[in-house]
Amino acid sequence: MSDPRTTPSIFTRGAVDLSALRPTAPAKPAAPSTSAPSTSAPSTSAASPSGPGGAPGGGGPAAGIPGVTPDTVIEVNEANFQSVLERSLTTPILLDFWADWCEPCKQLSPVLEKLAGEYAGSWLLGKVDVDANPRLAQVFRVQGIPMVTAVIGGQPVEGFTGVLPESQIRQYIDAVLKAAGVSVAAPEDPRLDEADDALMTGDLDAAEAAYKKILAESPADAAAESGLAQVELYRRISGADAETALAKAEADPDDVEAQRLAADVEVIGGQAEQAYARLVSLIKRTSGDDRDAVRKHLLSLFSVAGPDDPAVAGARRALASALF
Incomplete structure (x- = not known):
């Protein structure tokens, strides 16, 4: 979970030591052996970052997404990571740390893949399976997934953990491109x-x-x-401690202020649906001014996500049911 005490700034450089992933000297050739040849499957690790895509459950880029090619969504592993760093000298790379068992990852990955196609090569999406690449996860200090971070000019910059609305992901991508000196389309406003x-x-x-x-x-x-x-x-959430806030809300489900803060913490941590459900449940148990305060708080969280977020549509239906 993201720490709610962190400001929205994303450009803290040098926080990750990548030296541990530098390639080691090649091993000396083994002496000829008379034993039977190995029956293990050949390695599929790519030698360059333009290898197969890493969409969960498949060996290539997500099918049917316009603009997604084997060169916009790439599989990143410990074997090809040095090549990925070299690629980042000219093209920013967003690393998506995921695992097959991670349900939130399956929500975030399609959005990232769609945007990778939409931006048409101005940045690359690198998929990192944390189970298959534990050293990469350790070096990038992955504490929760999905986690997204960027690499610009061979150096990492801060990213985010959890599932964010597409509008906020776009903000992050545009900020990364701006930091990398990549021209993006001028905004309408x-x-x-x-x-x-x-x-x-x-x-x-x-x-x-x-x-x-x-x-x-x-x-x-x-x-x-x-x-x-x-x-x-x-x-x-300024000055709040995430774990303390959640523990307080857990200890007293009827503490309105504690539940509101816990919902804020969950939204920041990419658990918006859980936050919405928390407040809808609280609305059912409150009345009068407390109920109205919780309702307004929930509406403010809907505004954070924007009207097009599918989770908001479902939560609005649940809110209407709770109110009427």
């Missing part, structure tokens, strides 16, 4: 670009002012509404 930049660098006051200015002029701007909701979310 430069005011939104300025607001998003402030949010991603942790300047919450500037981000709030920018989003409010957009909403004053364009009240129906969903992106600005989502951005403002994110600012409010980061403010609410």
